[in-house]
Amino acid sequence: MPDRIAVLGTGLIGGSIALGLKERTDAVVVGYDRSDEDLALAATLGAVDEATTDLAEAVCDVDIIIIALPVGAIKETINRLTSLPLKAACIVTDVGSTKSEIVAHAQKLKQQDVIFIGGHPMAGSHRSGMKAAHSLLFENAYYVLTPDPDTSLLAVQKLSRLLHLATKAELVIMDPVHHDRVVGAISHLPHIIAAGLVNMVGDYNEQNEWFHRLAAGGFRSLTRIGASHPVMWRDILLSNREELINLLDDWVLQINNMRDAIHEGDGDRIEAFFARSRRLRAQLPDRKKGLLAPVYECWLDIPDVPGEIARVTAILSEQSVNISNIEVLNNREELPGVLKLTYKKEHDFKRAVACLKEAGYAVYADRT
Numbered sequence: 001m002p003d004r005i006a007v008l009g010t011g012l013i014g015g016s017i018a019l020g021l022k023e024r025t026d027a028v029v030v031g032y033d034r035s036d037e038d039l040a041l042a043a044t045l046g047a048v049d050e051a052t053t054d055l056a057e058a059v060c061d062v063d064i065i066i067i068a069l070p071v072g073a074i075k076e077t078i079n080r081l082t083s084l085p086l087k088a089a090c091i092v093t094d095v096g097s098t099k100s101e102i103v104a105h106a107q108k109l110k111q112q113d114v115i116f117i118g119g120h121p122m123a124g125s126h127r128s129g130m131k132a133a134h135s136l137l138f139e140n141a142y143y144v145l146t147p148d149p150d151t152s153l154l155a156v157q158k159l160s161r162l163l164h165l166a167t168k169a170e171l172v173i174m175d176p177v178h179h180d181r182v183v184g185a186i187s188h189l190p191h192i193i194a195a196g197l198v199n200m201v202g203d204y205n206e207q208n209e210w211f212h213r214l215a216a217g218g219f220r221s222l223t224r225i226g227a228s229h230p231v232m233w234r235d236i237l238l239s240n241r242e243e244l245i246n247l248l249d250d251w252v253l254q255i256n257n258m259r260d261a262i263h264e265g266d267g268d269r270i271e272a273f274f275a276r277s278r279r280l281r282a283q284l285p286d287r288k289k290g291l292l293a294p295v296y297e298c299w300l301d302i303p304d305v306p307g308e309i310a311r312v313t314a315i316l317s318e319q320s321v322n323i324s325n326i327e328v329l330n331n332r333e334e335l336p337g338v339l340k341l342t343y344k345k346e347h348d349f350k351r352a353v354a355c356l357k358e359a360g361y362a363v364y365a366d367r368t
């Protein structure tokens with residue numbers, strides 16, 4: 001019998017998991033959301049077999065429940081689940097960006113015959129809703145599970161296998177407190193910094209509009225995540241308070257160190273600051289392929305004149321190069337060039353770079 005799975009919240013994350021479940025498993029997926037619009041889109045895109053705005057109906061007789069709501073709503077939903085009849089040995093998991101508080105809150109589910117295993121897929125977007133969902137959103141990303149030490153191993157294995165099939169992510173097990181410290185530093189703090197910078201420059205811009213007009217690659221690439229969902233981030237920050245207070249204290253030290261160096265005109269200290277950062281940034285492990293980093297990519301500058309894209313594709317087709325995607329970039333956030341070409345095979349990529357350079361184009365083959 002295929003598993004019957006309830007996905008509570010058919011937004012970006014729930015919608016992406018549901019799409020993967022339908023694409024790569026034989027599960028029957030029941031979607032639940034308060035937004036009729038997201039539910040209708042999930043049904044139209046084939047992410048769910050059944051859709052409902054009634055929680056009791058959604059979780060009735062299901063084998064697995066995946067709670068993909070904002071962190072505050074995850075806790076409320078856990079409360080509501082405690083008074084609903086759930087199938088015996090049902091596995092309940094969530095996708096919330098914090099873990100300690102949620103895992104502690106979910107202890108109350110132990111009164112029922114259900115197994116709670118906290119979860120957090122480490123990929124996403126500043127965009128929200130089913131409209132932004134994609135079945136490969138998590139491909140090759142880490143997907144953290146935080147089972148209690150006494151959680152049934154069989155249940156952890158069953159959930160890991162299912163999520164791996166549905167998301168193509170790499171499942172890892174972590175202690176919830178450790179998770180919140182690490183993710184606080186590499187995700188929650190950066191979102192605060194990005195939003196703070198956007199707000200600060202927004203204040204300056206009210207006096208002088210050149211601040212926004214001149215905002216180029218540096219500002220845009222650092223602040224992309226400043227466009228993320230306010231309710232989602234309110235809930236995350238309130239749920240990871242202790243860690244974030246420590247991290248913000250460390251951040252103030254970093255910034256004050258630079259403030260002092262600039263104030264004192266200490267060039268050596270400034271240079272060492274950037275040298276260390278450049279070295280450490282280069283050491284970040286490459287999370288390989290996946291939706292956000294297709295297999296082989298190059299970017300090129302082309303003049304803004306009619307027929308230029310056709311010229312590029314003609315050169316490539318003359319050389320029998322297969323392109324898997326071609327994209328005109330509206331802004332240059334983080335990337336050089338205005339035309340992005342993607343290839344599935346390395347030899348197509350190498351031949352394309354060589355012949356486009358030969359034709360006189362400025363071609364960039366790796367991200368900086």
Ligand SMILES: NC(=O)c1ccc[n+]([C@@H]2O[C@H](COP(=O)([O-])OP(=O)(O)OC[C@H]3O[C@@H](n4cnc5c(N)ncnc54)[C@H](O)[C@@H]3O)[C@@H](O)[C@H]2O)c1
Pocket residue numbers: 009010011012013014032033034035038068069070071073074095096097098120121122123124125126127128129130229232236
């Ligand atoms: N966005 C990311 O990058 C990302 C990555 C990993 C994990 N997460 C976590 O995933 C969860 C969902 O985030 P998302 O990005 O999918 O958000 P989203 O806004 O795209 O989707 C949330 C969905 O929940 C619904 N919803 C909200 N409150 C509800 C309630 N009280 N009852 C019923 N439905 C409700 C909304 O209608 C929406 O469809 C959050 O806990 C977030 O911390 C997000």
Ligand SMILES: O=C(O)C(=O)C[C@]1(C(=O)O)C=C[C@@H](O)C=C1
Pocket residue numbers: 096097121122123124125126127186187188225
């Ligand atoms: O790529 C983005 O826009 C994200 O913010 C994704 C991101 C992150 O910080 O990396 C955001 C929240 C999650 O809990 C996990 C991933």
